Amino acid sequence: MLFRSSWSAFQGFGEMSQDAKSSDPLPQIKDFNNPSMSVLLDYHQELIKLPVCRQLKDLRTSFIKDKKTIIITAPVLSLPKELEKEFTIIDIPMPKSSELAEIFRQVLSGKNIDCSDKQAEVFGRSATGLTAEEARLAYNRTALDENALSKLDTSLVIEEKRRLIETD
Numbered sequence: 001m002l003f004r005s006s007w008s009a010f011q012g013f014g015e016m017s018q019d020a021k022s023s024d025p026l027p028q029i030k031d032f033n034n035p036s037m038s039v040l041l042d043y044h045q046e047l048i049k050l051p052v053c054r055q056l057k058d059l060r061t062s063f064i065k066d067k068k069t070i071i072i073t074a075p076v077l078s079l080p081k082e083l084e085k086e087f088t089i090i091d092i093p094m095p096k097s098s099e100l101a102e103i104f105r106q107v108l109s110g111k112n113i114d115c116s117d118k119q120a121e122v123f124g125r126s127a128t129g130l131t132a133e134e135a136r137l138a139y140n141r142t143a144l145d146e147n148a149l150s151k152l153d154t155s156l157v158i159e160e161k162r163r164l165i166e167t168d
Contacts, residue, residue: 003036005029007043026055035067044074053080060086075131100124100135107139108149119152126154127161134164 007013007025029038046052063070077089095103101124108115123142127135138160142148148156 003032003034004038005032005036006039006041008041009043024052024055026052026059029068029070030059030062032068037069037071039071039073041073043072044077047072047079047083053083056083057086094129095132095135097121097124097128099132100127100130103127103132103135104139107136107143111143113143113149119149122152123154123157126157130161130164134160 005013007028009023013025013028025038025040025043029036032038047056062068079087079089101120104120104123104127105115108119123139127138130138135157138157141160142154142156145153145156147153
């Protein structure tokens, strides 16, 4: 049986964690009795620390033997050189315009606003290049402006894209 868990610096492993705000999830994962898959949210920021890097290298063999998998989520991943060949990196593609159109529909539906197929298509295309969460934020902002929705005015979405690019 595969044991699944997720960890964040804020909540640790949640209810199952003895120390809910433990800053180091690796010893806890090592102590799991069953094969496991653990998602470490925003743990990429820890990878630059020498002790964490060493600990991952030391635990790698036992994790493989014990069928323990760690998934580290990150908006941008920069692994130290000594870890690059030790781990598999999976780059998840950005959402397609059709997926963004569906997110647009969901946002409007949650606000009890009707949405035409044309609106969803136009706003889906306008958010291309954004993550699902970034698009959701832009769509929520757009939903506040009924005029923008009725005129298919995507300027607020484009403005949000520009703002996000500038902050990167």
